[in-house]
Amino acid sequence: MLDATPLTDGWTLRHDGAELPAAVPGCVHTDLLAAGVIPDPFLGPNETDVAWVGRREWTYETDLAPSPTGHEQTDLVFDGLDTAAEILLDDRPLGRVRNMHRSYRFHVTGLSGRLTVRFASAYTEAEAVRERLGDRPNAYPEPFQYLRKMACSFGWDWGPTLVTAGIWRPVRLERWSTARLARVRPLVTVADGGRGRVELHVDVERTRIEADLTLEARIGDVRAVAAVDGTSGTVRLDVPDVELWWPRGYGEQPLYDVELTLTHNGTPLDAWHRRIGFRTLELDRSTDAYGTGFTFVVNGTRLFARGVNWIPDDVFPSRITRERYRERLTQAAEAGVDLVRVWGGGIYESEDFYDACDELGLLVWQDFPFACAAYPEEQPLRGEVEAEARENVVRLMPHPSLVLWNGNNENLWGFRDWDWEGRLAGESWGEGYYLGLLPRVVAELDPTRPYTAGSPWSGSWDHHPNDPAHGTHHSWEVWNRRDYAEYRANVPRFVAEFGWQAPPAYATLRRALPGEEPAADSPGMLHHQKAEDGNGKLERGLARHFAVPEGKPGADFDRWHYLMQVNQARAVAAGIEHWRSHWPVCAGTIMWQLNDCWPVTSWAAIDGDGRPKPLYHELRRLYADRLLTLRAGDDGLVLAAVNQAAEVWRAGLRLRRMSVDGTVLGGATVQVTAFPRAVADIRVPRELEPVGAKEFLVADVDGLRAVHFPVPDREIPYPKPEFEVSVAPGTVTVTARTLVRDLLLQADRLAPGARADTGLVTLLPGEHVTIGVDGWTDPDATAARAALYCVEPTL
The missing domain is CATH 2.60.120.260 (Galactose-binding domain-like)
Known part of the structure; x- marks a missing residue:
């Protein structure tokens, strides 16, 4: 052996x-x-x-x-x-x-x-x-x-x-005799009637060409045997009545052990073991009245993909342990995520990553490692690209979580829009990889999964590569040049990248900038901001909604830090709420980004020390099976009840038109009926639409809330927030006496290791919220109050 x-x-x-x-x-x-x-x-x-x-x-x-x-x-x-x-x-x-x-x-x-x-x-x-x-x-x-x-x-x-x-x-x-398993390529399919089939295509390396070799395979009680012909063989297993593997939120994730043994005259020579899952998979890219779709269909169910982009979790990848992968991906699953895109400027991750995704029900979109550049297609690179693609396609094939191979990140778009074409003057730039070599390798080795040439990509050169009406779209005009309200200007078919920056948690900053009193423009803060004009974009983006604090040491920085994190959560919410409310025209969002590889101001929901930002908690609301959102349309205000659950959503919805001083100006109860995997639009009665800066609308149903203010925060005459704070072991309770908007407990200010289970919360007068806190061993109401932040009146 x-x-x-x-x-x-x-x-x-x-x-x-x-x-x-x-x-x-x-x-x-x-x-x-x-x-x-x-x-x-x-x-x-x-x-x-x-x-x-x-x-x-x-x-x-x-x-x-x-x-x-x-x-x-x-x-x-x-x-x-x-x-x-x-x-x-x-x-x-x-x-x-x-x-x-x-x-x-x-x-x-x-x-x-x-x-x-x-x-x-x-x-x-x-x-x-x-x-x-x-x-x-x-x-x-x-x-x-x-x-x-x-x-x-x-x-x-x-x-x-x-x-x-x-x-x-x-x-x-590795020491061996006679022969070894050089490559095992499993093709896993499901036939009508629930019968699963596994075809194990095997290549062997020999020291003795004349030896008779046998492949013995097993899944549970199902066994099969096949002979090796020269240096290859195929063994097939048919498994009746298989349990289907489902994405998180749609069903369970049963995994089957596949065992393969290479033998000679009954003596085992080598063995291969993997876990697989049975599921059907389709990527619907058909054309319709809106353009060209991009919808994942798993086990016959069409999905709105609730995704995040994944970068290497450490700039030194060898430090990422199995436990760290599990922790970070569990955080994603607990935020409602069901798809993780492995971005093309990183790596093919380790088996530990994909194992965790298999078990957690997280779909994996896998980029080939090409990003934001024109790549030469000549040797020595071309041979390396093909060799790595062949190896990694086969290595990752067993994982049921893997649902898409993607040729590159932004290179097709870059060729068209980033002044590459003239500078290249006919030189190779990677198109032959994305439209030739890579789809050929995937079609040959892994025909059970779809391939797309890039992200963004409209499906062909007949359309602009980043055309929102066709295929995948990256939305970066927002953040780079435009306000996040512009997310509502269109409905892309699939938004594969979009996002907004914010600084990391306060405790992360203090650890990463020893001896420095942080300020927006302090040396350490600027060094840990890698985006071009990143702080300028942060400031301009905030100024459209809030009066911008100066960002100097002390209280001004604390307010700046809080508002930047609020603005990030608000920005991402604006996009996801809008796009989810237009399902099935829009079939997915993949937020940039889940994680960081070091402590930095970035688009991440979880910072480089593993601390969740307010955006992370907001994702839990945005990616829940059921979501309420209010949007302004040409004919007035519309409430969208997004129901991604398998059951009909029927409930009585409470609408209240309110003044910022807490007065209820009008109200109504409206019945909501949202069918499974569907969106119900409800026209808000005209008399309940808020008018001017002092009014807003609140919609409540089944513990969910949507709030609509018709003007930016900087124009709203908020009252000075008043609230009471009480603490108990493991909890902080806040009771509002006025309107308290976007209340946030920054638990890491209580203790560096403390974590809160709740993010931004808006409370009406008389309401309360109890926030769970782990890692805080000495509860104190004064300390809790000092760690609480909310939107305050503009001075």
Whole structure:
């Protein structure tokens, strides 16, 4: 039987003639950090101070002991090398590599001695390729498109420039005889009548070509056997009455164990085990009166996808543990998310990520790693792209959560709109990957899943790549140039990116900026703001709705910080409420972004220290099965009752037209009937529509609330907020005596590890809210009041 021995111990890293202990898996930065050679690059301006690391060559070494006898072949297997490296054994070259996204296998039978992995600087490798193939445009001044490496390692508009090197995934010795399983490609389908079929397409590597080999497969009590013909074979399993795997919120996520064994004369040689799920999948891209749709259909059910974009959860991916993946993805599921898009400037994530998505019912949209740049299609890149695509398509195929392969992020759009075409002057830029190579690989290896050439993409060059009426759309005019009210100007078929920035939690800032009193324009705050004119866009976006505090140390900064987080939640809510209310024309939103890779002002709902922003809690409302939203139309105010549940929603809806001083000016009860997976529009009676700056409308049903103010906050004569605070172990209760809008308990101001279970809440006079708080061991009403913020009158 194949024997695998991890090579995790005894590694060293050469640094300026010295040897440091090295962790494998790991990277140069984390080894230098552990040895005290560099400061934490996440703190203050330290990122700049460690920039030299990415410009150096680095060498990892360990001793490879002689392999025990009893096996015919020994392979040295690297699951991931970052990125350009030469591998030697006692100074004998084993090979050269140049792709972070691939695994590598070297024949070392009978060999032992000093194992060396010598990494070149990623800059050196990328710049050499650029010199050979010619310069091409990209969105950032770094050469990331000339190397098959995590692009955001070179920095992004939310990420630091920390260019890594190292053995970032496990390495091991594999010893085997006669034959081994080289590749197993499972095609999982469901036939009429509920019968599941699994076709295991198997490639084997042999040491003895004449040996008779057999494939034995099993799912529960269902077994099948097939012979290997040369170096390949196919074994089929038919499973009656399978339980279907469903996305979160639509059903359960049953998973089936598939076991495959390669045998010779009854002796096991190698084994493969995965968990699969049975489900049907379609991407409906048919044309209709509104344009070209983009609707996921799982098990015959059409979905409005409630999505988030995912970036690497750490700029040093080797630090992301199985538990961390589980925590972050559980946070997504608990916010109502049912789709996670793995963005193309990152990586193909580890099995731990996709396992968690399988178990949590999170659909996965997987980008191929291309983002925001013109990518050369010549060698050496073209061969690397095909090799990595083939490996990762097969690696990820078992996961039922995986529902889409996407060719790239924004490159087709960039070619058309970002002045690339003239600058390229006919040079290759990646189109051949997205419209040729990648769809061919997916069609050949994984015909059970759809492929789209890019995001955004209208389906063909017949339409603009980012045409909201066709396919996927990225909405970035809002934030970059326009107010978030402009989200309501159109109804895209599928919004794959949109978002609004806010600073991280206060405790995250204090940790990341030691010794600095934060202000909007303090040195540390500016260093941890990577977007072009990011603070300017924040200020202009806030000024459209609120009087902008100066953002200086002390109370002004606290108010600035709070309002920026409120504005982020309000912005995202404006988009999702509008687009969800236009289902089924709009069939999904994927908010930019769920997570951060370090402490930074960004679009994330969960900051770089894992603390939820108010936006995270707002997502729980926005992505719930049932949502109320009020929108102004040409014929007056409309209440949309969005029902994504499987049951009819029938209830009595209470409408109140109110004054900001708490007076009820009018009211009515309206019956709501929203059918399953449908939206019911209810015309608000004219006499209940608020008029002027002093009035607003409140809609309440089944514990849900929608509030509509007809003017921006800066024009509203809010009363000075008055409320009472009481505390008990694990709770803070606030009782309003006036209108209290967007009340927020910033729990991390009570204790750095404290978390609140509630975000922004609007209370009418006499109402109360009880907020659960974990991690606060010494409840105190005065401290709780100091950590409470709400919208206040404009001075």
